[in-house]
Amino acid sequence: MxxxxxxxxxxxxxxxxxxxxxxxxxxxxxxxxxxxxxxxxxxxxxxxxxxxxxxxxxxxxxxxxxxxxxxxxxxxxxxxxxxxxxxxxxxxxxxxxxxxxxxxxxxxxxxxxxxxxxxxxLLSEAPGLCFTCHDKALFSKKTIHAPVAGGMCLTCHVPHASDEVALLANSPYELCLTCHGGIADKPHAVSGFSAASHPLGPKKMSKRKSKRDLSSGTTNTIMDPARSGREFYCGSCHEPHSTDSPRLFRFNAKSTMSLCGNCHKM
Ligand code: HEC
Ligand code: HEC
Ligand code: HEC
Ligand code: HEC
Ligand code: HEC
Ligand code: HEC
Ligand code: HEC
Ligand code: HEC
Ligand code: HEC
Structure with a gap:
C-alpha cells in the first residue's frame, strides 16, 4: 500500500x-x-x-x-x-x-x-472563540451583516494564515461576490446620479487601467482613495461586520449622499 x-x-x-x-x-x-x-x-x-x-x-x-x-x-x-x-x-x-x-x-x-x-x-466554537480576544461590540452595532449575525466568521476568514489581507479565505472582491454575485451585473451605488456605473473592484477597473496605464505595468486593481495602501473594492464603501449606519456604510455615513464626499470633492 x-x-x-x-x-x-x-x-x-x-x-x-x-x-x-x-x-x-x-x-x-x-x-x-x-x-x-x-x-x-x-x-x-x-x-x-x-x-x-x-x-x-x-x-x-x-x-x-x-x-x-x-x-x-x-x-x-x-x-x-x-x-x-x-x-x-x-x-x-x-x-x-x-x-x-x-x-x-x-x-x-x-x-x-x-x-x-x-x-x-477547539476550546469553544466560533464566534465565541473569536470574542475571547476580539471585542464583541465591534460586531454588534445597529446594522449587523447577516453572516456576522449568524456567527459565520470562518466563512470569510481562515484561523491560521492566509495570502490575502485580513486572513480572508478569498480575495476581498471575490469573497463579496460569492454571496452577492448580482451586484456586479447592474449599476450600483450611483442610481439617482448621472454616471451609468461606479467601479466596484478590480475586474471593472481592468479595462480602464489597460487603456491608461499600459506602460507602467500596473495590475488590474485600483487603490482605495480613503485608505492608503488598500485596494479598492466593496469593502471601501461597506463595513464587513456591523455599523451604526444604514447599508453597512463606512465613514459613519448616514445616507448615500454623505458617503460620496469621503472620496470625491463634490
Ligand atoms: C506526535 C504527533 C503530533 C503532535 C506533536 C501534535 N499533533 Fe495534532 N494531530 C496529530 C495527528 C496524527 C492528528 C490526526 C491527523 C490530522 O488531522 O492531521 C492530529 C490532529 C490535530 C488536530 C485536528 C483534530 C480533529 O479532530 O480534526 C488539531 C486541531 C491538532 N492536531 C492540534 C495540535 C496542536 C495544537 C498541537 C501542539 C500542541 C499538536 N496538534 C501536536 C499528531 C500530532
Ligand atoms: C500533542 C502533545 C501532547 C500530548 C500527546 C499530551 N499532552 Fe499534555 N499538554 C500538552 C500541552 C501543549 C500542554 C500545555 C497546555 C497549555 O499550556 O495550555 C499540556 C498540559 C498538560 C497538563 C497540565 C494541565 C492541563 O490540562 O493543561 C497535564 C496534566 C497533561 N498535559 C497531561 C497529559 C497526559 C496525562 C497525557 C496523555 C494522556 C498528555 N498530557 C498528552 C501537550 C500534550
Ligand atoms: C499517581 C498519580 C499520577 C500519575 C500516575 C501521573 N501524574 Fe501527572 N500529575 C499528578 C498530580 C497530582 C499533578 C499535579 C502536581 C504537579 O504539578 O506535579 C500532576 C501534574 C502533571 C503535569 C503538569 C505539570 C505542571 O508543570 O503543571 C503534567 C504535564 C503531568 N502531570 C503529566 C503526567 C504524565 C505524562 C504522566 C504519565 C507518564 C503522569 N502525569 C502520571 C499525578 C499523577
Ligand atoms: C487568543 C486570542 C485570539 C483569538 C482567540 C482570536 N484572535 Fe484574531 N487576532 C488576535 C490578535 C492579537 C490579533 C492582532 C491584533 C488585532 O488585529 O486585533 C488578531 C487579528 C485578527 C485579524 C486581523 C488579521 C490581519 O492581518 O489584519 C482577523 C481577521 C482575526 N484576528 C480573526 C479572528 C477570528 C475569525 C477568530 C476566531 C476564529 C479569532 N481571530 C480569534 C488574537 C486572537
Ligand atoms: C462577510 C465576510 C466576513 C465575515 C462573516 C466576518 N468578517 Fe471579519 N473581515 C472581513 C473583511 C472583508 C475584512 C477586511 C475589511 C477591510 O479592511 O477591507 C475583515 C476584517 C476583520 C478583522 C480585522 C480588523 C477589522 O475590523 O478590519 C478582524 C479582527 C475580523 N475581521 C474578525 C472577524 C470575526 C471575529 C468575525 C466573526 C464574528 C468576522 N470577522 C466575520 C469579512 C468578514
Ligand atoms: C485563533 C484560534 C486558533 C489558533 C491560535 C490556532 N488554531 Fe488551529 N484551528 C482553529 C480553528 C477555528 C480551526 C477549525 C477550522 C475550520 O474548521 O474551518 C482550526 C483547525 C486546526 C487543525 C485542523 C486542520 C485544519 O487546518 O483545519 C489543526 C491541525 C490545527 N488547527 C492546528 C493548529 C496549530 C498547530 C496551531 C498553532 C501553530 C493552531 N492550530 C493555532 C483555530 C486556531
Ligand atoms: C456568506 C455570504 C455573504 C458574504 C460572503 C457576504 N455577504 Fe453581504 N449579505 C449577505 C446576506 C445573507 C445579506 C442579507 C440579505 C441581503 O440584503 O442581500 C447581506 C447583506 C449585505 C448588505 C446590505 C446590508 C443592509 O443592511 O442593507 C451589504 C451592504 C453587504 N451585504 C455587503 C457585503 C460585502 C461588502 C461583502 C464582502 C466583504 C459581503 N457582503 C459578503 C451574505 C453575504
Ligand atoms: C462606491 C461605493 C460602493 C461600492 C464600491 C459598493 N457599494 Fe454597495 N452600496 C453602495 C450604496 C450607496 C448603496 C445604497 C444604494 C441604495 O440604497 O440605493 C449600496 C447598497 C448595497 C447593498 C444593499 C442594497 C442592494 O443593492 O442589494 C448591498 C448588498 C451592497 N451594496 C453590496 C455591495 C457589494 C457586494 C459590493 C462589491 C461588489 C458593493 N456593494 C460595492 C455603495 C457602494
Ligand atoms: C471609498 C471611496 C469612494 C466612495 C465612497 C465613492 N467613490 Fe466614486 N469612485 C471611487 C474610485 C476609486 C473611482 C475610480 C477612479 C478612477 O477611475 O481611477 C470612482 C469613480 C467615480 C465616478 C466616475 C465613474 C466612471 O464611470 O468613470 C463617479 C461618477 C463616482 N465615482 C461617483 C460616486 C458617487 C455618486 C458616490 C456616492 C454614492 C461615490 N462615487 C462614492 C471611489 C469612491
Whole structure:
C-alpha cells in the first residue's frame, strides 16, 4: 500500500517526532491516565494522545508526585509551542503572507492539546472563540451583516494564515461576490446620479487601467482613495461586520449622499 504524499509527510514527521521524543524511558511504563483520566474524556480526542503522553511530555518523571521535570519547557514538554505542534503538523500551512497574531500566543489559546467536546479540538466554537480576544461590540452595532449575525466568521476568514489581507479565505472582491454575485451585473451605488456605473473592484477597473496605464505595468486593481495602501473594492464603501449606519456604510455615513464626499470633492 502506497500512501499519498500528504499522508506520507505527516506519517514521516510523526515517526521522526516519536523517534526524537522517545529517548526518555523512565515514564513510558506508567499509566498516566490513572491520575489524569479527565484530560481525555472529551468527545474529540487528539490522535497524538494515542501515541503516548510522553510523545509531548518528554521531560516528566511520573514516578514522583509532584513530578520532577528534567527540561526547561513548562509542563515537562519537549519543545515550546508552536514548534512542538510543528513536529507533526506541516509548518508551511501556518506561514503565509498574513499570519494570525493569535498563533504567537500559543496554539493552545484556541485548541486543547488532549481532548475537547468541540470539533477540531477547539476550546469553544466560533464566534465565541473569536470574542475571547476580539471585542464583541465591534460586531454588534445597529446594522449587523447577516453572516456576522449568524456567527459565520470562518466563512470569510481562515484561523491560521492566509495570502490575502485580513486572513480572508478569498480575495476581498471575490469573497463579496460569492454571496452577492448580482451586484456586479447592474449599476450600483450611483442610481439617482448621472454616471451609468461606479467601479466596484478590480475586474471593472481592468479595462480602464489597460487603456491608461499600459506602460507602467500596473495590475488590474485600483487603490482605495480613503485608505492608503488598500485596494479598492466593496469593502471601501461597506463595513464587513456591523455599523451604526444604514447599508453597512463606512465613514459613519448616514445616507448615500454623505458617503460620496469621503472620496470625491463634490
Ligand atoms: C500533542 C502533545 C501532547 C500530548 C500527546 C499530551 N499532552 Fe499534555 N499538554 C500538552 C500541552 C501543549 C500542554 C500545555 C497546555 C497549555 O499550556 O495550555 C499540556 C498540559 C498538560 C497538563 C497540565 C494541565 C492541563 O490540562 O493543561 C497535564 C496534566 C497533561 N498535559 C497531561 C497529559 C497526559 C496525562 C497525557 C496523555 C494522556 C498528555 N498530557 C498528552 C501537550 C500534550
Ligand atoms: C499517581 C498519580 C499520577 C500519575 C500516575 C501521573 N501524574 Fe501527572 N500529575 C499528578 C498530580 C497530582 C499533578 C499535579 C502536581 C504537579 O504539578 O506535579 C500532576 C501534574 C502533571 C503535569 C503538569 C505539570 C505542571 O508543570 O503543571 C503534567 C504535564 C503531568 N502531570 C503529566 C503526567 C504524565 C505524562 C504522566 C504519565 C507518564 C503522569 N502525569 C502520571 C499525578 C499523577
Ligand atoms: C506526535 C504527533 C503530533 C503532535 C506533536 C501534535 N499533533 Fe495534532 N494531530 C496529530 C495527528 C496524527 C492528528 C490526526 C491527523 C490530522 O488531522 O492531521 C492530529 C490532529 C490535530 C488536530 C485536528 C483534530 C480533529 O479532530 O480534526 C488539531 C486541531 C491538532 N492536531 C492540534 C495540535 C496542536 C495544537 C498541537 C501542539 C500542541 C499538536 N496538534 C501536536 C499528531 C500530532
Ligand atoms: C485563533 C484560534 C486558533 C489558533 C491560535 C490556532 N488554531 Fe488551529 N484551528 C482553529 C480553528 C477555528 C480551526 C477549525 C477550522 C475550520 O474548521 O474551518 C482550526 C483547525 C486546526 C487543525 C485542523 C486542520 C485544519 O487546518 O483545519 C489543526 C491541525 C490545527 N488547527 C492546528 C493548529 C496549530 C498547530 C496551531 C498553532 C501553530 C493552531 N492550530 C493555532 C483555530 C486556531
Ligand atoms: C487568543 C486570542 C485570539 C483569538 C482567540 C482570536 N484572535 Fe484574531 N487576532 C488576535 C490578535 C492579537 C490579533 C492582532 C491584533 C488585532 O488585529 O486585533 C488578531 C487579528 C485578527 C485579524 C486581523 C488579521 C490581519 O492581518 O489584519 C482577523 C481577521 C482575526 N484576528 C480573526 C479572528 C477570528 C475569525 C477568530 C476566531 C476564529 C479569532 N481571530 C480569534 C488574537 C486572537
Ligand atoms: C462577510 C465576510 C466576513 C465575515 C462573516 C466576518 N468578517 Fe471579519 N473581515 C472581513 C473583511 C472583508 C475584512 C477586511 C475589511 C477591510 O479592511 O477591507 C475583515 C476584517 C476583520 C478583522 C480585522 C480588523 C477589522 O475590523 O478590519 C478582524 C479582527 C475580523 N475581521 C474578525 C472577524 C470575526 C471575529 C468575525 C466573526 C464574528 C468576522 N470577522 C466575520 C469579512 C468578514
Ligand atoms: C456568506 C455570504 C455573504 C458574504 C460572503 C457576504 N455577504 Fe453581504 N449579505 C449577505 C446576506 C445573507 C445579506 C442579507 C440579505 C441581503 O440584503 O442581500 C447581506 C447583506 C449585505 C448588505 C446590505 C446590508 C443592509 O443592511 O442593507 C451589504 C451592504 C453587504 N451585504 C455587503 C457585503 C460585502 C461588502 C461583502 C464582502 C466583504 C459581503 N457582503 C459578503 C451574505 C453575504
Ligand atoms: C462606491 C461605493 C460602493 C461600492 C464600491 C459598493 N457599494 Fe454597495 N452600496 C453602495 C450604496 C450607496 C448603496 C445604497 C444604494 C441604495 O440604497 O440605493 C449600496 C447598497 C448595497 C447593498 C444593499 C442594497 C442592494 O443593492 O442589494 C448591498 C448588498 C451592497 N451594496 C453590496 C455591495 C457589494 C457586494 C459590493 C462589491 C461588489 C458593493 N456593494 C460595492 C455603495 C457602494
Ligand atoms: C471609498 C471611496 C469612494 C466612495 C465612497 C465613492 N467613490 Fe466614486 N469612485 C471611487 C474610485 C476609486 C473611482 C475610480 C477612479 C478612477 O477611475 O481611477 C470612482 C469613480 C467615480 C465616478 C466616475 C465613474 C466612471 O464611470 O468613470 C463617479 C461618477 C463616482 N465615482 C461617483 C460616486 C458617487 C455618486 C458616490 C456616492 C454614492 C461615490 N462615487 C462614492 C471611489 C469612491
Amino acid at each position: 502506497k500512501p499519498g504524499p500528504r499522508a506520507y509527510g505527516l506519517f514521516t514527521s510523526c515517526i521522526m517526532t516519536l523517534f526524537l521524543f522517545s529517548s526518555n524511558s523512565f515514564a513510558a511504563d506508567i499509566d498516566c491516565l490513572k491520575c489524569h483520566r479527565k484530560l481525555t474524556t472529551g468527545s474529540v480526542v487528539h490522535a497524538a494522545v494515542s501515541m503516548g503522553c510522553t510523545t509531548c511530555h518528554t521531560a516528566i518523571d511520573a514516578k514522583t508526585v509532584p513530578h520532577k521535570k528534567s527540561g526547561a519547557a513548562a509542563r515537562g514538554l519537549s519543545a515550546e509551542q508552536p514548534d512542538l505542534c510543528y513536529g507533526c503538523h506541516a509548518k508551511a500551512a501556518f506561514e503565509k503572507k498574513g499570519v494570525h497574531a493569535a498563533l504567537a500566543m500559543g496554539c493552545t489559546s484556541c485548541h486543547n492539546p488532549h481532548s475537547s467536546n468541540t470539533a477540531k479540538l
